[in-house]
Amino acid sequence: EPELSGEFAEILNWADEFRTLGVRANADTPADARIARDFGSEGIGLCRTEHMFFDGDRIDAVREMILAENEDGRRRALKKIKPYQKEDFIGLFEAMDGLPVTVRLLDPPLHEFIPHTDEEVKRVADGSGLSVEQLKAKAVELHEFNPMLGHRGCRLGVTYPEVYEMQVYAIMEAACELKKAGKDVQPEIMIPLVGHVKELKELEEMTRAVASEVIAAAGVELEYLVGTMIELPRAALTADEVAECAEFFSFGTNDLTQTTLGLSRDDSGKFLPLYIEKGIYKEDPFVSIDESGVGQLVEMGVQKGRSTRPGLKTGICGEHGGDPASIFFCQKAGLNYVSCSPFRVPVARLAAAHAALKA
Ligand code: PEP
Numbered sequence: 255e256p257e258l259s260g261e262f263a264e265i266l267n268w269a270d271e272f273r274t275l276g277v278r279a280n281a282d283t284p285a286d287a288r289i290a291r292d293f294g295s296e297g298i299g300l301c302r303t304e305h306m307f308f309d310g311d312r313i314d315a316v317r318e319m320i321l322a323e324n325e326d327g328r329r330r331a332l333k334k335i336k337p338y339q340k341e342d343f344i345g346l347f348e349a350m351d352g353l354p355v356t357v358r359l360l361d362p363p364l365h366e367f368i369p370h371t372d373e374e375v376k377r378v379a380d381g382s383g384l385s386v387e388q389l390k391a392k393a394v395e396l397h398e399f400n401p402m403l404g405h406r407g408c409r410l411g412v413t414y415p416e417v418y419e420m421q422v423y424a425i426m427e428a429a430c431e432l433k434k435a436g437k438d439v440q441p442e443i444m445i446p447l448v449g450h451v452k453e454l455k456e457l458e459e460m461t462r463a464v465a466s467e468v469i470a471a472a473g474v475e476l477e478y479l480v481g482t483m484i485e486l487p488r489a490a491l492t493a494d495e496v497a498e499c500a501e502f503f504s505f506g507t508n509d510l511t512q513t514t515l516g517l518s519r520d521d522s523g524k525f526l527p528l529y530i531e532k533g534i535y536k537e538d539p540f541v542s543i544d545e546s547g548v549g550q551l552v553e554m555g556v557q558k559g560r561s562t563r564p565g566l567k568t569g570i571c572g573e574h575g576g577d578p579a580s581i582f583f584c585q586k587a588g589l590n591y592v593s594c595s596p597f598r599v600p601v602a603r604l605a606a607a608h609a610a611l612k613a
């Protein structure tokens with residue numbers, strides 16, 4: 255177990271007296287959440303739920319869900335996944351012991367869930383009652399040439415609402431169970447890859463309906479938030495509309511960089527060094543916020559969001575959230591918190607204090 259000790263811990267405690275930006279962590283497992291807390295994280299700013307769908311045997315049920323012919327088939331498969339999901343969230347909430355936990359609803363490039371080998375297809379067929387031929391045909395149908403700009407994020411929630419619904423039930427049931435046992439929980443449900451307020455509205459309404467139902471059935475009082483990621487230029491440009499349906503914004507600067515610069519986050523490495531050498535890019539835009547492009551959209555998103563909802567809580571959860579230069583920018587842009595990988599939390603605390611002193 256890593257932990258901060260001695261003089262280093264003391265310096266960071268001094269830093270905390272000055273910083274105004276909150277520091278949270280991106281963590282998907284209770285183990286990572288505990289590391290983040292030991293390093294001084296004030297909450298989870300991004301729990302990606304994708305990996306949870308790959309764990310152990312679950313992937314077969316997930317593939318079954320993705321390849322199902324219709325909603326009934328998807329619901330049958332989702333029933334197998336739900337108990338695992340609930341356990342995942344109980345573990346995270348317990349590890350964070352009452353600190354806020356932002357859970358992002360599923361955001362996979364769909365192709366990652368499609369079975370590739372005959373063996374994988376057969377396992378899904380055995381569990382689902384569908385034929386191998388049917389499954390293979392469906393897998394071909396789901397193929398995308400550009401999955402990162404395809405059927406992912408909230409588009410999945412709009413086309414297969416039962417998937418997000420299952421996740422919201424699992425999050426809220428986990429939270430209510432802990433609350434009933436006298437523990438503190440602060441769930442924040444986050445919808446990814448929103449580009450238009452109508453996508454968000456639909457999913458926000460579903461989320462609130464499910465949450466109210468679970469809270470009423472449990473007979474507890476529980477506060478929760480529903481918010482969105484701002485990770486497409488369109489979401490930043492229309493942030494005043496988006497804010498009508500969001501209680502918080504979290505800037506996903508990985509995708510926002512990819513979509514603003516039109517630059518693949520997965521294979522920009524080939525020409526980037528030359529671009530940096532020539533000064534076309536000041537530095538790697540996936541490491542440090544590109545202030546002239548992405549940064550302007552972040553500032554615009556904050557301002558427009560707050561014009562609709564004064565005091566709107568805003569954070570950043572792209573990789574930039576742990577980069578000192580980007581943290582300076584986040585302070586200037588008026589964000590409330592940064593969220594970064596657990597091992598970068600100490601550096602983020604220090605950088606946030608520097609940024610506050612500079613401001
Ligand atoms: C982002 O796009 O910045 C983000 C945090 O989401 P992900 O990296 O999971 O796409």
Ligand code: MG
Nearest residue numbers: 485506508509
């Ligand atoms: Mg993203």
